[in-house]
Amino acid sequence: MINTASQKCHDPYLRCALYGAAQTALGVNGCCVLSHSPQGCFQLVDAAFGWQNADYTETLTLCTKLCEDEIVHGGEDVLARTILEAQELHAPIMFVITACGPEIVGDDIVAVCEDMRSQVSFQIVPMLCAGFRGDQNRGIDIALDAMLKQLVASGDGGRRPPRSVCLVAPHANANPTWMGDLNWVKTVLAQMGATVLVTLTHDTALADFRKVPLVEGCLVLSHDAGQAAADELAGCYGIEQWCRGLPLPVGFTNTRAWLSELGQRLGAEDVAQGMIARGEAMVVETCRRKGLEQSAMHRAPAAIVADATVGIPLLRFIAEDLEMIPELVCLRSGQAPARAMLESEVADLGLHPKVVFDADVYQSKMALAEVKPEMVLGSNVERHAVEALGIPFVFQLVNPISRWRMIDREYFGYRGMLNLIEDIQNDWLNRYRSKHRRYKARW
Amino acid sequence: MRDDARIAFHGTLQQLVAKVERGEMVPKLQASHAPPCKFWTAFQVINGIRHMVPVIHGPKGCTYSVASAYKMRGCEYRGVPLEPTTCTAQNETDVVYGGEGKLLEAVKEADQRYRPDLIVILSCCCSGITGDDVETVAQTAAREVNARVLAIRSEGFGGDFRSGYEDAFKVLMGLMEPRREVMKGTINIIGAREGPTYTEWVQDLNELERLVQAIGARVNGVLCGGCTVEQIRKAPSAEMNASWCYDWGQKLGDLMEQRFGLPYARTGQPYGPAATEEWIMGVATPLGLAEQAREVIRHELAAVSGELDTLRRSFDGRTALIEISEFPGPIRALSLASMAEEFGAHPVVINLHPYTVRERLPSIKFLLERGQNPEVILTRGIFALGSFNASASTQEDVAVIAAEYERAIYIGSPLRQPGVPQVNMTTITGYPQYGYQGIRNMAGLIESSMQHAGRPRSRLFRKVLYGD
Numbered sequence: 001m002i003n004t005a006s007q008k009c010h011d012p013y014l015r016c017a018l019y020g021a022a023q024t025a026l027g028v029n030g031c032c033v034l035s036h037s038p039q040g041c042f043q044l045v046d047a048a049f050g051w052q053n054a055d056y057t058e059t060l061t062l063c064t065k066l067c068e069d070e071i072v073h074g075g076e077d078v079l080a081r082t083i084l085e086a087q088e089l090h091a092p093i094m095f096v097i098t099a100c101g102p103e104i105v106g107d108d109i110v111a112v113c114e115d116m117r118s119q120v121s122f123q124i125v126p127m128l129c130a131g132f133r134g135d136q137n138r139g140i141d142i143a144l145d146a147m148l149k150q151l152v153a154s155g156d157g158g159r160r161p162p163r164s165v166c167l168v169a170p171h172a173n174a175n176p177t178w179m180g181d182l183n184w185v186k187t188v189l190a191q192m193g194a195t196v197l198v199t200l201t202h203d204t205a206l207a208d209f210r211k212v213p214l215v216e217g218c219l220v221l222s223h224d225a226g227q228a229a230a231d232e233l234a235g236c237y238g239i240e241q242w243c244r245g246l247p248l249p250v251g252f253t254n255t256r257a258w259l260s261e262l263g264q265r266l267g268a269e270d271v272a273q274g275m276i277a278r279g280e281a282m283v284v285e286t287c288r289r290k291g292l293e294q295s296a297m298h299r300a301p302a303a304i305v306a307d308a309t310v311g312i313p314l315l316r317f318i319a320e321d322l323e324m325i326p327e328l329v330c331l332r333s334g335q336a337p338a339r340a341m342l343e344s345e346v347a348d349l350g351l352h353p354k355v356v357f358d359a360d361v362y363q364s365k366m367a368l369a370e371v372k373p374e375m376v377l378g379s380n381v382e383r384h385a386v387e388a389l390g391i392p393f394v395f396q397l398v399n400p401i402s403r404w405r406m407i408d409r410e411y412f413g414y415r416g417m418l419n420l421i422e423d424i425q426n427d428w429l430n431r432y433r434s435k436h437r438r439y440k441a442r443w
Numbered sequence: 444m445r446d447d448a449r450i451a452f453h454g455t456l457q458q459l460v461a462k463v464e465r466g467e468m469v470p471k472l473q474a475s476h477a478p479p480c481k482f483w484t485a486f487q488v489i490n491g492i493r494h495m496v497p498v499i500h501g502p503k504g505c506t507y508s509v510a511s512a513y514k515m516r517g518c519e520y521r522g523v524p525l526e527p528t529t530c531t532a533q534n535e536t537d538v539v540y541g542g543e544g545k546l547l548e549a550v551k552e553a554d555q556r557y558r559p560d561l562i563v564i565l566s567c568c569c570s571g572i573t574g575d576d577v578e579t580v581a582q583t584a585a586r587e588v589n590a591r592v593l594a595i596r597s598e599g600f601g602g603d604f605r606s607g608y609e610d611a612f613k614v615l616m617g618l619m620e621p622r623r624e625v626m627k628g629t630i631n632i633i634g635a636r637e638g639p640t641y642t643e644w645v646q647d648l649n650e651l652e653r654l655v656q657a658i659g660a661r662v663n664g665v666l667c668g669g670c671t672v673e674q675i676r677k678a679p680s681a682e683m684n685a686s687w688c689y690d691w692g693q694k695l696g697d698l699m700e701q702r703f704g705l706p707y708a709r710t711g712q713p714y715g716p717a718a719t720e721e722w723i724m725g726v727a728t729p730l731g732l733a734e735q736a737r738e739v740i741r742h743e744l745a746a747v748s749g750e751l752d753t754l755r756r757s758f759d760g761r762t763a764l765i766e767i768s769e770f771p772g773p774i775r776a777l778s779l780a781s782m783a784e785e786f787g788a789h790p791v792v793i794n795l796h797p798y799t800v801r802e803r804l805p806s807i808k809f810l811l812e813r814g815q816n817p818e819v820i821l822t823r824g825i826f827a828l829g830s831f832n833a834s835a836s837t838q839e840d841v842a843v844i845a846a847e848y849e850r851a852i853y854i855g856s857p858l859r860q861p862g863v864p865q866v867n868m869t870t871i872t873g874y875p876q877y878g879y880q881g882i883r884n885m886a887g888l889i890e891s892s893m894q895h896a897g898r899p900r901s902r903l904f905r906k907v908l909y910g911d
Contacts, residue, residue, distance in 0.1 A: 009552040010532040016504025038599035040480025056831040057910040071600045101568040131502035384518040384525035
């Protein structure tokens, strides 16, 4: 296990807290996100917009475009003015996210928002998420905390609908089309008779926040962020966290464990076991009919370079189901629960991979150079980084990838297994494709 | 044209400049027009240098963002290997206690890890406000590491996108050695940024390099379009500077002229035959290659005579509505206006955003001095709050404008379809737009626009773009 804490020079995989907060805010339908920042930070909001599949006809992003004047004299006036101007947008809610500059110079963003509340017709939620507060996962936790504290009423709201669920942090997931994972979870829950009352956040209606205290259970859909929100839901509203400590449902074993626990929680054991039986049969049958490139995977020394959300469950999937030999796991994050979960998985599988938490690009490349796996399950960054290392295969599974994906494709569950296998096989075959022609055709 | 509900300004470029100089019409509070900050553009310049490692003195967000935008794009499209984008990952402790020591260690670590020719420290908002002295750290580090070390004060609030470009070029002059034995027949092309040109497509810079070689000159380096530290070092000993875009080259050209006495060819962008000839002769004449250049021009013009006829036929007597101020850019819009006029059209530049005019005043004044003073229309749409609102209402505004002119042709963005023949100036196969290859491409685009003028906007595009 490598300790990355002593390094001074970082080549990060992750953006900052402002980005994570923007991602989270933009998951609320029809909201307006105001970035109290110089215009450069607004590019982060733009990136977050895409990550949440926000629709520009509904969701609006603004920026106070702070310059030297506001840093010297303070930017509270310009913030107040922008909030007033935003009235013409008729958005029901505005999230004010703050960058490093205004937080350091001491703009009292919370007080400005408080002052403006009586002058505008929409709700205002300030989020103190300056980049120096941490990485994007920290930003997601900051934003979720702000939402729970400012948008959720106290929990005396009456009877909990049976089998009602709150989903937390689905967007803290490096699957480039993580909405596929979210949809799979919702489908599975529906089949077990559960109702998702609120998702924090994606396609979340403002009214959904009122339902938070009513839910029975919550599921954190990330190993990178969201645990603090789940703890808050438990502490404030007595909402139980389901599937806590289980790797997310990627591969046969993880999916089986995850569905089984849900089945027990929801009194739907039979339904869960039916799903498992049908799902496993479908995967086997599909691979038998469409073709599974065992030759590529069997005993192939492999490395995983990913976020914890995809990376941890992927470990068991490639080791148990695809017969690869995981020799390196580089995780871009390293929250304590994720560390414990990975260590437990490694021990349970009887594997001895090199493990790097909080890896940056340099750490990953050096670890890959040392381990020299045959294949890397990672991103487009690794595709370029390993060019000179003689590692033959890089499968682009996690963000950033160099492909356009219009259709949301899950990694969770049984179709998720096939999606992963398809990606792996396509990248594997692409590597074989001729880059040069030996002679020219005559026509 | 008088439609106050739609038109925010209608006049000449000169009149618009006067308004901007009086501080009018420059909105601040919306994000419909939010180009990158100073940090992004400073990074973009240095990203065009080989074996350069940036050490960004700031949090991770600024770092990953520019790496994702520029480094990955370089790897994907410009044939550049993955090079690092590093930072000090400033946290709350650094903000409270300062991070100069951490920065120095980070520079040393970067030197050891990556063995670069050059390390550039860039300050961000955090380090800029807390007052970390990045220049002194750079000087200290330079004594302790093998690479050259420079520092750019590039905190995002410290200036607009233009200042990032200019300050980066200014700092890079610190690498330049005094003008010694002049490299005869050699020029620098200046004002480039981000990296070399695409490997799979021919771009404007490639056309310029082709023309420079055709007249018998050679290029020392394209600063900073994938150049080496060595090329920057000996740049003052080239015979002269020429710019690939007058706007971006102007500051560096002026500064190098002042410090090193290096002549600078002040020419506009080579759109169309007259501007292309001017660009070529602006380089050839000082190099003593005028005769060869005239021969090249004769030969090249003869080769595109058919395309020139097409352009004359297509433009003559028309109103050319030009709206490319967002992309490919405002100075190109003015260059294109000039070309349209050369072929007999009446150019009207649409939505030359006052914000961009303010940032480009020196270049725009240069064009005004050369007699370029086209009609300009600004629609209210570009001032709308929210990017979708701006885009949807601008489509309506531009359609109304197009209907008011007889025989209008729209040269601009695929975001609009104003109901007249229109040219998509953003298609990658339409490049280069410069030089003689540009004339070929422009003729092809215009011809196609005339043939397909009657085609409607698809329901899919209309709903996606305008929501109706």
